[in-house]
Amino acid sequence: MGRKPSVEDEELMLRLSAVFRDVGYEAATLAMLAEATGLKKASLYHRFPQGKEQMAREVLETAGAWLDENVLAPLRGPGSPVERIDDMVRRLDEFYSGGRQACLLNMLSSGRIAEGPFTELIKQVFEAWIAALSSVLADAGVDRRTARARAERAMIMLQGSLVLSRGIGTPRPFREFLKGLPEELLKGA
Amino acid sequence: MGRKPSVEDEELMLRLSAVFRDVGYEAATLAMLAEATGLKKASLYHRFPQGKEQMAREVLETAGAWLDENVLAPLRGPGSPVERIDDMVRRLDEFYSGGRQACLLNMLSSGRIAEGPFTELIKQVFEAWIAALSSVLADAGVDRRTARARAERAMIMLQGSLVLSRGIGTPRPFREFLKGLPEELLKGA
DNA sequence: GTCTATAGGAAGATAGAC
DNA sequence: GTCTATCTTCCTATAGAC
Numbered sequence: 001m002g003r004k005p006s007v008e009d010e011e012l013m014l015r016l017s018a019v020f021r022d023v024g025y026e027a028a029t030l031a032m033l034a035e036a037t038g039l040k041k042a043s044l045y046h047r048f049p050q051g052k053e054q055m056a057r058e059v060l061e062t063a064g065a066w067l068d069e070n071v072l073a074p075l076r077g078p079g080s081p082v083e084r085i086d087d088m089v090r091r092l093d094e095f096y097s098g099g100r101q102a103c104l105l106n107m108l109s110s111g112r113i114a115e116g117p118f119t120e121l122i123k124q125v126f127e128a129w130i131a132a133l134s135s136v137l138a139d140a141g142v143d144r145r146t147a148r149a150r151a152e153r154a155m156i157m158l159q160g161s162l163v164l165s166r167g168i169g170t171p172r173p174f175r176e177f178l179k180g181l182p183e184e185l186l187k188g189a
Numbered sequence: 190m191g192r193k194p195s196v197e198d199e200e201l202m203l204r205l206s207a208v209f210r211d212v213g214y215e216a217a218t219l220a221m222l223a224e225a226t227g228l229k230k231a232s233l234y235h236r237f238p239q240g241k242e243q244m245a246r247e248v249l250e251t252a253g254a255w256l257d258e259n260v261l262a263p264l265r266g267p268g269s270p271v272e273r274i275d276d277m278v279r280r281l282d283e284f285y286s287g288g289r290q291a292c293l294l295n296m297l298s299s300g301r302i303a304e305g306p307f308t309e310l311i312k313q314v315f316e317a318w319i320a321a322l323s324s325v326l327a328d329a330g331v332d333r334r335t336a337r338a339r340a341e342r343a344m345i346m347l348q349g350s351l352v353l354s355r356g357i358g359t360p361r362p363f364r365e366f367l368k369g370l371p372e373e374l375l376k377g378a
Numbered sequence: 379g380t381c382t383a384t385a386g387g388a389a390g391a392t393a394g395a396c
Numbered sequence: 397g398t399c400t401a402t403c404t405t406c407c408t409a410t411a412g413a414c
Contacts, residue, residue: 005379005380023215023299023300024213024215024299024300025216026212026213026215026216026300027214027215027299027300029406029407029408030407030408030409031406031407039379039380039381040380040381040382041407041408041409042380042381042382042383042409042410042411043379043380043381045408045409045410046379046380047379051408051409052408102299105352105356106295106352106356107299109352109355109356110212110213110216110291110296110299111212111213111215111216119358122356123356123357123358126353126356126357127357152353152362153346155349155353156346156349156350156352156353156362156366157342157345157346157349158349159348159349159352159353159356160344160345160346160347160348160349160350160352161345161349163294163295163298163345163348163349163352164315164341164344164345164348166298167294167295167298167311167312167315167348168312168315168316169308169312173341173345177345194397194398218388218389218390219389219390219391220388220389228397228398228399229398229399229400230390230391231391231392231393231398231399231400231401232397232398232399234390234391234392235397235398236397240390240391241390241391
């Protein structure tokens, strides 16, 4: 039995995640990551022997798991499609801090990392998300082709509204997107 | 009269721009920028005494000017709203290489540069673009509030479709967005 | 598991010849 | 205006004590 870590894993991931979401992969230095977690660089290397790349990968995997558990599972879960989608909206609002925090899927797909270690994982998360959304819409009676198109469009608007929110310095575009999302997904259903 | 530069300014900006669009600000190293332009690092410093930050700023300003001249001016220009928007779509398709090149407005708003030198400029470009789009729609008889909302939505989908295209490794989302854009902007007008 | 200290290298930036 | 050579700083990563 090893000794207790001074920072719990979940909290550690949250803090690392915050850095990558704020500045992206390349701009995140070990000094920043150490500062954010309260651990020294050498301690981070003890926990992540492959360094920064491993931290980013685990952060991405953790976020993917969180998404799966807190967004996609509820989407598939019980309750009417309307309720499930309202639930997703609330969780997304929290996850993105009302539009003030960027998406890892965008922040980690830049950089010389393209064609690198994150590419495949990012693609999988996007596709799982679109598939889950798509099948709720199918449950709501939307035909498959339309459901798929709307799910993809929601993904596009989620990403785009976060980009614009950051670009113009206000979370308004993201908030408005979230507000209109249920209607947009379910209209005519 | 100084001697001729070995690379014309316009070409120089295009090549620097390509690097920033591919990898973002932080990941762009002077070695990459030198390689891309065919100039040595010291030569880049002769042209850009303030180094990488100045390069990125001038690239952004140049892109803003290009946008103004090639997208926003035509939007305001003669021709029916439908023609002007079709024209914009063609130019955007070229500018983003059919969805294979990212947008500087997204790539440069990440990084520790937030609250930095690009923030204000990026905001201005976003707002000018939305304003120009908005007024074409007004010309087409769309009421002001709706026009503004649709213009902002187009901006969101442009950015989001580029993010998703990169994320899933195919330009399809961007292409579909462009294809549907005229109808989406002008529906009911 | 965490730390101090440091190695090793890459990045941004400059000096000065041509 | 462009180059080679170099400086300095910062970053990633490791060694080894506690």
